[in-house]
Amino acid sequence: MALSTTPTITAFERSPDRGRGLARDMRVRWALEEAGQPYDVRLVSFKTMKEPAHRALSPFGQIPTYEEGGLALFESGAIVFHIAERHGGLLPADANARSRAISWMFAALNTVEPPIIERSMAALFDQDKPWYAERLPVLEDRVRARLGELSSRLGDADWLDGAFSAADLLMVTVLRRLGSSGLLDEYPKLCAYISRGEARPAYQRAFAAQLAVFTAQSSAG
Amino acid sequence: MALSTTPTITAFERSPDRGRGLARDMRVRWALEEAGQPYDVRLVSFKTMKEPAHRALSPFGQIPTYEEGGLALFESGAIVFHIAERHGGLLPADANARSRAISWMFAALNTVEPPIIERSMAALFDQDKPWYAERLPVLEDRVRARLGELSSRLGDADWLDGAFSAADLLMVTVLRRLGSSGLLDEYPKLCAYISRGEARPAYQRAFAAQLAVFTAQSSAG
Numbered sequence: 354m355a356l357s358t359t360p361t362i363t364a365f366e367r368s369p370d371r372g373r374g375l376a377r378d379m380r381v382r383w384a385l386e387e388a389g390q391p392y393d394v395r396l397v398s399f400k401t402m403k404e405p406a407h408r409a410l411s412p413f414g415q416i417p418t419y420e421e422g423g424l425a426l427f428e429s430g431a432i433v434f435h436i437a438e439r440h441g442g443l444l445p446a447d448a449n450a451r452s453r454a455i456s457w458m459f460a461a462l463n464t465v466e467p468p469i470i471e472r473s474m475a476a477l478f479d480q481d482k483p484w485y486a487e488r489l490p491v492l493e494d495r496v497r498a499r500l501g502e503l504s505s506r507l508g509d510a511d512w513l514d515g516a517f518s519a520a521d522l523l524m525v526t527v528l529r530r531l532g533s534s535g536l537l538d539e540y541p542k543l544c545a546y547i548s549r550g551e552a553r554p555a556y557q558r559a560f561a562a563q564l565a566v567f568t569a570q571s572s573a574g
Numbered sequence: 575m576a577l578s579t580t581p582t583i584t585a586f587e588r589s590p591d592r593g594r595g596l597a598r599d600m601r602v603r604w605a606l607e608e609a610g611q612p613y614d615v616r617l618v619s620f621k622t623m624k625e626p627a628h629r630a631l632s633p634f635g636q637i638p639t640y641e642e643g644g645l646a647l648f649e650s651g652a653i654v655f656h657i658a659e660r661h662g663g664l665l666p667a668d669a670n671a672r673s674r675a676i677s678w679m680f681a682a683l684n685t686v687e688p689p690i691i692e693r694s695m696a697a698l699f700d701q702d703k704p705w706y707a708e709r710l711p712v713l714e715d716r717v718r719a720r721l722g723e724l725s726s727r728l729g730d731a732d733w734l735d736g737a738f739s740a741a742d743l744l745m746v747t748v749l750r751r752l753g754s755s756g757l758l759d760e761y762p763k764l765c766a767y768i769s770r771g772e773a774r775p776a777y778q779r780a781f782a783a784q785l786a787v788f789t790a791q792s793s794a795g
Contacts, residue, residue, distance in 0.1 A: 412727040413685050413720065424670045428680035435673050449645045452656050459649035462680065464634050467688040484705040499634065506633040 359391055360421040362432075363407070364566060366396040372567030373532065374560045377429040378417040380526045382562055384433045384519065386555035388440035396566065430462045430523060437519040444518055457513045457520030465503065466527045468495040473530060496536055500528075504540045511549060525550030580612055581642040583653075584628070585787060587617040593788030594753065595781045598650040599638040601747045603783055605654045605740065607776035609661035617787065651683045651744060658740040665739055678734045678741030686724065687748045689716040694751060717757055721749075725761045732770060746771035 362385075364378035378394075385392045397407055403414045410418040411427040419426040419435065426432050434455075437443035445451050472492040479485045503524075507513065512521045525547050531537050537544055550556055583606075585599035599615075606613045618628055624635040631639040632648040640647040640656065647653050655676075658664035666672050693713040700706050724745075728734065733742045746768050752758050758765055771777055 408723075408727075413681065413723050415685070424673060426673055426677045428677045428684060430680040430684055431673070431677040434676060434680075452645060452647055452652070455655060456647045456649045456652040459651040459655075459683065460634065462684045463649060463651055463687070464636070466684070467691065470688065471692055482705065482708075484703065487703075502629075502634050506629075 358422045359393055360385070360419055361393040361395055362420075363395050363397050363402075363410070363416045363418045364563065365416055366398045366566075367570050368563070368567055372564040374526075374563055375530055375532065376416065376563070377526075379559060379563055380429045380523060381417045381419065381432045381436070382559035383522055383526070383556050384436040384443060386558045387442055387522070387553075388436055390436065390440060394562075394566070396570075430458060433519050433523060434458065443522070445515060450515060453514050454518040454520045457518075458523050461520065461523040461527045465499050465524065466530070468492065468499060469527060469530050472496050472534065476534075493534075493536060496531070496534075497539070500536065500540050500543060504542045507542055507546060509542070511546075517553070521546075521550060525556075579643045580614055581606070581640055582614040582616055583641075584616050584618050584623075584631070584637045584639045585784065586637055587619045587787075588791050589784070589788055593785040595747075595784055596751050596753065597637065597784070598747075600780060600784055601650045601744060602638045602640065602653045602657070603780035604743055604747070604777050605657040605664060607779045608663055608743070608774075609657050611657065611661060615783075615787070617791075651679060654740050654744060655679065664743070666736060671736060674735050675739040675741045678739075679744050682741065682744040682748045686720050686745065687751070689713065689720060690748060690751050693717055693755065697755075714755075714757060717752070717755075718760070721757065721761050721764060725763045728763055728767060730763070732767075738774070742767075742771060746777075 362378060362381050364382075365376055368376045370376055382392070397416060401407055402411070402416060407418075408414050410420065410425045413427075415427065417427075417429055417432060419432040426435055433443075444454055472489075472495075475485065475488060475492055479488070482488075512518065513524060514520065528537065528543060528547050537547070551560075583599060583602050585603075586597055589597045591597055603613075618637060622628055623632070623637060628639075629635050631641065631646045634648075636648065638648075638650055638653060640653040647656055654664075665675055693710075693716075696706065696709060696713055700709065703709075733739065734745060735741065749758065749764060749768050758768070772781075
């Protein structure tokens with residue numbers, strides 16, 4: 354299926370991560386760059402993303418969305434998969450290897466990401482609570498369990514299962530959300546894995562593009 | 575790709591939900607029943623699922639896994655997708671409708687399920703904590719936000735986007751995890767949606783099969 358139109362994605366007008374590439378449009382930008390597919394971006398505010406026009410595209414009022422001709426998609430994982438199905442380089446050609454890569458895509462988003470988000474939410478909203486000091490180590494141990502398992506499986510390989518794929522793209526972006534938590538420092542193999550992802554030219558172009566939005570919006574006032 | 579061998583999935587030897595169909599093998603059983611695909615089940619204990627033999631199949635030591643000839647998959651979402659790609663009836667034939675169904679599959683597992691799991695974890699592990707009474711309403715409001723958005727989008731439709739698909743299969747199993755929380759009672763459209771899922775003959779066969787495991791194991795020991 355050839356793309357007849359340039360797709361349009363949505364991203365935060367002012368990303369709360371201040372351009373560190375942690376918002377979920379980064380995944381889609383990276384996939385589009387790996388695919389060599391030009392794209393347009395429509396910026397949405399926290400207010401407009403909860404309004405009916407955006408919710409028609411994204412039922413849960415989130416970014417990113419993806420529009421291409423008459424097609425509208427939501428959920429970063431699904432959008433990355435859509436791009437991977439239609440372009441080379443993001444999923445293996447071999448049927449079994451492709452199915453395994455899809456296992457890792459779901460693992461990134463349904464097994465590794467949730468405890469990372471839970472920890473971030475606590476750090477964001479509960480720091481002033483009397484029980485934060487008791488709760489944080491519990492949440493961090495849940496994250497550590499996943500990081501340890503992931504690091505063991507990765508071992509000395511460059512990527513999760515053979516060549517770089519959409520699974521690595523998602524996993525690297527999920528791990529990057531740990532940002533300045535310090536948790537990644539305990540897993541040097543995962544740090545090296547993230548660095549390999551960040552070193553890819555497509556990652557760098559995607560990162561620069563999302564940072565440019567933040568910089569432009571900040572200087573605009 | 576024709577299936578040349580009967581697939582084998584793994585499930586809990588003794589499911590902590592006591593056969594209520596909330597463990598993630600239910601999703602895979604249901605998909606296999608919708609597809610009319612016979613399957614074998616290998617039961618694993620909480621101990622064996624964390625050992626190297628099982629971790630070779632499931633890096634995070636979870637159930638279900640899926641083995642078929644030389645292929646081994648993990649993550650219920652990926653396994654359901656694998657089944658849906660190889661059999662009729664679980665994904666639309668139209669390319670755009672198929673991509674939209676995949677958006678809903680990821681939404682079920684990456685947007686709707688995480689706050690539901692977080693609430694369950696708190697109910698399971700934090701009930702004796704002094705801050706549980708303060709924290710529970712916050713967690714429940716996060717779940718309500720997703721349920722409200724989902725209910726609005728579903729409206730009076732039978733299924734999320736046209737005919738029943740793997741997306742509905744996943745979403746129904748995710749919503750069922752709210753079990754006796756009482757939260758679903760506030761969303762009659764979602765209750766009716768779950769009931770439509772549970773009324774499907776394939777669901778009922780899958781439910782009976784996982785319940786039979788629990789019943790047999792309980793009477794055995």
